[in-house]
Amino acid sequence: MNPTIDLLKSHRSIRKFTDQAVSDELLREIVSAGQAAATSSNVQAVTVIQVNNPDTRDSMAELAGGQTWVKEAGAFTVWCADLRRSGAACASAGGQFEEGMTEHFLIATVDVGLAAQNAVIAAESMGLGICYIGGLRNNPAKVSELLALPDQVYPVFGLCLGYPAQDPDIKPRLSVDAVLMQDTYSENQFDKHFDDYNERLGHYYQTRTGGTKVSQWTDEMKKLVGKESRPHMRSFLDDKGFKMR
């Protein structure tokens, strides 16, 4: 419909980058565009930590399950949900931070999602490629230690940014009819959508991998939500002051 929507729809994760650095000026502009996203009650509960130290980047690549692009990307950043700063602001106005509310956890986490995605669009509009690194949550306690994160701050994900050295295909998504519903939730069409998507995704994998990867979405979901996932998250968050009450 327009070049911005074309840009949005052309997203794919990039995991190979050229040696070209991402300038400080550009990264600031990207983070600044991230800040322009909506934020719940203006809390701005986002802190971005750029990781420059090569040893730290090595450690994080390993913690994330051997994602070498964490150390190779032009820039690597960790996006943190941060209630520490608003808590300090509250204290400076004579208040006392109310620790552990689930709602506060939620608004901080959503704030990070909105800001990061704005930043990603800014980056991609400048010709950069990106890759979110949820794998940091494999060991969020170690990540927090490496970044000296205090209580009330947790790493939601990492984000690699850099100039692409690959041009992968765009991964197909579920049909828009599967995710956009009218007035009430309906699961009547689930089976139809699963069949359709299994077929399209299978075709994508075949084309992309020359047929070596054969996987269906339903099987992928079985692996993802059919078993425990990062069972340490709850106690980690609890330790960090996100008590979910």
Add this chain to the structure above:
Amino acid sequence: MNPTIDLLKSHRSIRKFTDQAVSDELLREIVSAGQAAATSSNVQAVTVIQVNNPDTRDSMAELAGGQTWVKEAGAFTVWCADLRRSGAACASAGGQFEEGMTEHFLIATVDVGLAAQNAVIAAESMGLGICYIGGLRNNPAKVSELLALPDQVYPVFGLCLGYPAQDPDIKPRLSVDAVLMQDTYSENQFDKHFDDYNERLGHYYQTRTGGTKVSQWTDEMKKLVGKESRPHMRSFLDDKGFKMR
């Protein structure tokens, strides 16, 4: 730096809309752009419910604390974190959904943030204005009932979309230096940033309201994180199957 970044940085919430409808075709395009965002392990844990029923929109406007734009916007949508669909996909592949993982809750919530923000950028690029409605979480159980949301699905926020009938100023943000850090977390400069931002935000409120609203960010944060906020969220999520273990 480029027109896309200009667009990102020109965001402000719109709460007055013209009577012009948002066409079905445009809304589908916007949601489709939302789907193009990155998604954790391809889970695509986002369901968007467009609310057309006028009575339901009236109820939601009221639940959200009298936000009349919920009923007046060209389109009103509710963005849900949805593990129901991936759970059904898991079941269709012979698996059994593992209920209540904090990590699954997190990836679904982050997925919604990324997709919604992509959709917002698509909408704004087409000349629409938007307003996120976190106020739906004032009574998420009632919202869930109105939308017939099953377990494993919860409403993260609403989103008004429509053609703007107002042109408000852009709200200033914290300095980029306050949110972008190098290698480790630092709160050394908090006081300086609070003073700076209180001043800029005060100027914005004065200009916008003719001096009737006098508020400092630190005071706003005292009101937001210095007291309990939506203490029902935890038990609501628990009831919906998000047990946070």
